[in-house]
Amino acid sequence: xxxxxxxxxxxxxxxxxxxxxxxxxxxxxxxxxxxxxxxxxxxxxxxxxxxxxxxxxxxxxxxxxxxxxxxxxxxxxxxxxxxxxxxxxxxxxxxxxxxxxxxxxxxxxxxxxxxxxxxxxxxxxxxxxxxxxxxxxxxxxxxxxxxxxxxxxxxxxxxxxxxxxxxxxxxxxxxxxxxxxxxxxxxxxxxxxxxxxxxxxxxxxxxxxxxxxxxxxxxxxxxxxxxxxxxxxxxxxxxxxxxxxxxxxxxxxxxxxxxxxxxxxxxxxxxxxxxxxxxxxxxxxxxxxxxxxxxxxxxxxxxxxxxxxxxxxxxxxxxxxxxxxxxxxxxxxxxxxxxxxxxxxxxxxxxxxxxxxxxxxxxxxxxxxxxxxxxxxxxxxxxxxxxxxxxxxxxxxxxxxxxxxxxxxxxxxxxxxxxxxxxxxxxxxxxxxxxxxxxxxxxxxxxxxxxxxxxxxxxxxxxxxxxxxxxxxxxxxxxxxxxxxxxxxxxxxxxxxxxxxxxxxxxxxxxxxxxxxxxxxxxxxxxxxxxxxxxxxxxxxxxxxxxxxxxxxxxxxxxxxxxxxxxxxxxxxxxxxxxxxxxxxxxxxxxxxxxxxxxxxxxxxxxxxxxxxxxxxxxxxxxxxxxxxxxxx
DNA sequence: GTCACAGTTGTCCTC
DNA sequence: CGAGGACAACTGTGA
Numbered sequence: 001x002x003x004x005x006x007x008x009x010x011x012x013x014x015x016x017x018x019x020x021x022x023x024x025x026x027x028x029x030x031x032x033x034x035x036x037x038x039x040x041x042x043x044x045x046x047x048x049x050x051x052x053x054x055x056x057x058x059x060x061x062x063x064x065x066x067x068x069x070x071x072x073x074x075x076x077x078x079x080x081x082x083x084x085x086x087x088x089x090x091x092x093x094x095x096x097x098x099x100x101x102x103x104x105x106x107x108x109x110x111x112x113x114x115x116x117x118x119x120x121x122x123x124x125x126x127x128x129x130x131x132x133x134x135x136x137x138x139x140x141x142x143x144x145x146x147x148x149x150x151x152x153x154x155x156x157x158x159x160x161x162x163x164x165x166x167x168x169x170x171x172x173x174x175x176x177x178x179x180x181x182x183x184x185x186x187x188x189x190x191x192x193x194x195x196x197x198x199x200x201x202x203x204x205x206x207x208x209x210x211x212x213x214x215x216x217x218x219x220x221x222x223x224x225x226x227x228x229x230x231x232x233x234x235x236x237x238x239x240x241x242x243x244x245x246x247x248x249x250x251x252x253x254x255x256x257x258x259x260x261x262x263x264x265x266x267x268x269x270x271x272x273x274x275x276x277x278x279x280x281x282x283x284x285x286x287x288x289x290x291x292x293x294x295x296x297x298x299x300x301x302x303x304x305x306x307x308x309x310x311x312x313x314x315x316x317x318x319x320x321x322x323x324x325x326x327x328x329x330x331x332x333x334x335x336x337x338x339x340x341x342x343x344x345x346x347x348x349x350x351x352x353x354x355x356x357x358x359x360x361x362x363x364x365x366x367x368x369x370x371x372x373x374x375x376x377x378x379x380x381x382x383x384x385x386x387x388x389x390x391x392x393x394x395x396x397x398x399x400x401x402x403x404x405x406x407x408x409x410x411x412x413x414x415x416x417x418x419x420x421x422x423x424x425x426x427x428x429x430x431x432x433x434x435x436x437x438x439x440x441x442x443x444x445x446x447x448x449x450x451x452x453x454x455x456x457x458x459x460x461x462x463x464x465x466x467x468x469x470x471x472x473x474x475x476x477x478x479x480x481x482x483x484x485x486x487x488x489x490x491x492x493x494x495x496x497x498x499x500x501x502x503x504x505x506x507x508x509x510x511x512x513x514x515x516x517x518x519x520x521x522x523x524x525x526x527x528x529x530x531x532x533x534x535x536x537x538x539x540x541x542x543x544x545x546x547x548x549x550x551x552x553x554x555x556x557x558x559x560x561x562x563x564x565x566x567x568x569x570x571x572x573x574x575x576x577x578x579x580x581x582x583x584x585x586x587x588x589x590x591x592x593x594x595x596x597x598x599x600x601x602x603x604x605x606x607x608x609x610x611x612x613x614x615x616x617x618x619x620x621x622x623x624x625x626x627x628x629x630x631x632x633x
Numbered sequence: 634g635t636c637a638c639a640g641t642t643g644t645c646c647t648c
Numbered sequence: 649c650g651a652g653g654a655c656a657a658c659t660g661t662g663a
Contacts, residue, residue, distance in 0.1 A: 153660065154641080264642035313641040322641080408642060415643095459658040463643045470643075537644095541656085548658070 003031035005095070005181055009084075009102040010037045010077065011110070012134060013286035014060040015241040016067050018170035021131035025101035026174055028129070032181035034095065035068055035077050037061060038084040039223055041192030041210055042109065048366075048434040050202045052403035053281075054225055055233035056438050060285045061222045063240030072177040078220035081210050085116045086190040092124035094184050101129040103286070106139045106327060107442055108335040134286065136167045136294055136324045139331035150332035150345055152457060154313050157325035170292045183220070189213045198366060202435070205229035235403040237281060237438055244279070244288035248296060251277060258297050259304030262314040268408035269475030271398070271483065276406060277316070280439035283323070290320045326447035336554070338446040339364045339427065343554035346456045348564065349547040351418065351425035353379060364427060377517070378422045381530050382413070383432050385485070386518025388529035391471035391497055392416055394484040401484070403438035411452055412465045418453035419544050420464040421536050426453040454544060461544040464537050468497045487512050487526040500528050 008025045014037075016022065025033060043049065065077035080087060091097065100121050105114065121128045132138040137160075142151060145160035161167070192210050197203075209227045214220045216227075225232065251258060266275035282288040297316035301309045312318030329337060329345075336343040339355065342362050352375035355364040370376050381387045385396035395409045405413075410433075416422065417429045426449040433449075434440050450456040471480070478496035482489040488496055490510040495502035499514050507513055511524060518527030550567050558564040 155661075262641080266642090268642095315641090318641065411642070420643095454658080458640090459660095460640080460643090461658070462656055463658095465643065466645095469645080473643095545657090 004028045004098045006030040006033045006099040007097050008035050013103040014064045015287050016173035018289035018292050020133040021103040024129050024131045030178050033178040034180045037079045039079055039081045040083055045194050045197045048198050050435050051230040051233040052235040053438050054230055056239035056281050058222055059239030060287045063242050074179045075177050079222055081213055082190055088117050089120040090187040092126050094187055097126050099127045104130050104132045106331040135327050137161050137164050139328045142328035143332040150329035151325045154325055169295055185213050203229035204231045234401050241287040244282040252296050255300045255304055258300035259309045261316045262310045267474045268406035269480040284439050284441050294320050326443040330443040340554040346554045348552035348554055348559045353424050353428050355427045375424055378530055379424055379428055382417050386527050388527040389467040390481040390485050390488055392467045394481040397484040399436050412470055414452035415465040416467055419461050419540050423540050462541055472497055
């Protein structure tokens with residue numbers, strides 16, 4: 001029998017260490033092995049992502065390719081610029097492939113993509129080998145042990161994990177790699193769909209990535225930011241497995257830090273160095289395996305002799321357990337995991353700026369309805385970091401520039417945008433994080449936005465982060481603000497969280513005027529706050545109470561057919577019912593699913609200080625357990 | 634079914 | 649300055 005000719009398909013596992021799937025490929029004892037990465041136009045055009053994250057990905061690929069070449073100078077990472085859906089059928093034939101090996105991926109698009117590829121493999125007589133390694137436990141197995149339901153709490157995840165058994169220990173990197181086979185590309189190069197381009201705004205130039213299948217030099221080299229038409233990255237964090245392992249080495253030496261880590265006690269205001277490990281971007285691209293971190297942390301706890309070793313959920317191990325919880329929730333719910341509409345586990349709350357839904361698929365389109373011009377301005381000011389609340393603005397500018405903010409910083413800005421300030425749909429924030437975060441992970445990002453907006457996973461909506469007090473608790477002097485909002489760098493600490501309260505003479509001394517809305521940039525000016533936070537907190541908590549009393553979820557009939565409004569109290573409060581503005585036909589609904597009625601008038605949020613209780617709304621429409629678990633494939 | 638209690642990460646006031 | 653309780657009141661878990 002002839003020895004196997006194997007493609008190893010790298011995806012979200014850009015590493016050699018603890019790569020269980022790669023080991024499975026080597027266990028086939030292949031004659032030749034092509035390590036490949038399909039540069040999928042889907043991610044370039046139909047998923048949001050800015051320069052910082054692209055750079056991190058490209059770093060990971062350069063590093064991986066170099067590591068491969070170190071093991072075998074004849075080999076490298078072969079980056080192929082085409083959709084895997086069209087590429088594989090051609091390449092299976094052209095390269096006379098016998099086996100395709102890859103790591104399992106449970107993201108919604110990845111499942112669909114892999115189905116297509118597996119079908120092509122079956123048609124071509126190529127054997128497919130899949131191994132798990134992206135999560136601590138296999139997400140589908142977790143779902144099965146959780147009664148086929150999404151894991152909606154950390155205790156459910158832990159119970160399901162206990163039923164499966166111990167988390168596998170990481171395995172070492174291979175010591176050698178076979179040669180690659182020949183790489184003829186004498187087949188047609190399918191051109192990608194480039195419209196709509198969700199990243200059009202981020203590009204400074206047109207994309208040329210897909211002009212050739214093996215790159216401009218024909219050497220299957222790594223794509224560049226220039227080819228993608230993206231500007232240079234601004235983030236200081238860089239990617240790659242080598243760097244990740246170096247970070248791990250440093251961490252492991254600090255047994256006390258590892259063993260006593262408690263997430264809620266780490267400061268969101270600390271930068272250079274940050275108070276947490278900053279390993280999440282490496283997990284996202286698979287440059288480091290979560291099992292490596294898990295066992296390093298667990299071993300540190302076991303080795304720690306002092307007092308105060310931490311345990312889940314606050315410990316380092318707890319952090320990756322939460323990641324598994326979100327992944328298993330996603331594995332159970334499929335595409336609706338990243339939206340409320342059609343999702344039986346996510347609470348329906350009539351936020352401002354709700355998502356548009358594609359009637360054909362029932363999925364969000366990425367666009368949104370503008371039910372309130374005021375809320376739309378708030379959203380723009382939030383995104384650009386000119387809300388007039390320095391703590392929020394510093395975090396948002398840090399996010400844009402560095403591609404990272406501390407977890408509690410994310411809590412602050414997410415609470416502020418949704419249930420604790422603007423009352424804007426969590427999907428708007430989710431999309432901004434998707435664009436800017438280095439570590440953007442759909443499962444975790446969607447999960448955390450739901451958590452913070454009290455849409456799912458968490459429900460104590462009356463616990464509301466103050467854009468003033470929360471930052472002050474960690475950073476009295478406002479150093480994070482001084483760093484990322486330089487307009488305020490000379491402001492007295494007494495007023496730095498509430499600059500609008502500073503007397504004119506103090507403003508003059510600090511060289512900054514507090515005026516305007518921040519959208520017209522002007523030197524020496526920092527905007528006034530975009531609303532009275534205490535007033536907004538009251539409005540939001542009352543509106544949340546109403547939404548909770550009505551008790552709808554994303555898959556309830558009233559949400560699907562748009563009659564949910566009938567269940568909410570009829571009053572003029574903008575936060576109770578999204579109201580379409582009748583004086584602006586542009587925003588009137590164009591016959592889509594969410595059935596936005598033309599409202600009774602222009603929303604006037606300022607009036608909404610007191611909110612009436614819902615009239616005779618049922619305490620609970622339905623219990624979650626009344627729903628059949630949504631099925632996938 | 635009921636009830637008490639806990640829940641990774643709130644704020645503000647009093648003592 | 650730190651601890652503790654009120655605020656108003658959510659869901660999931662387990663006895």
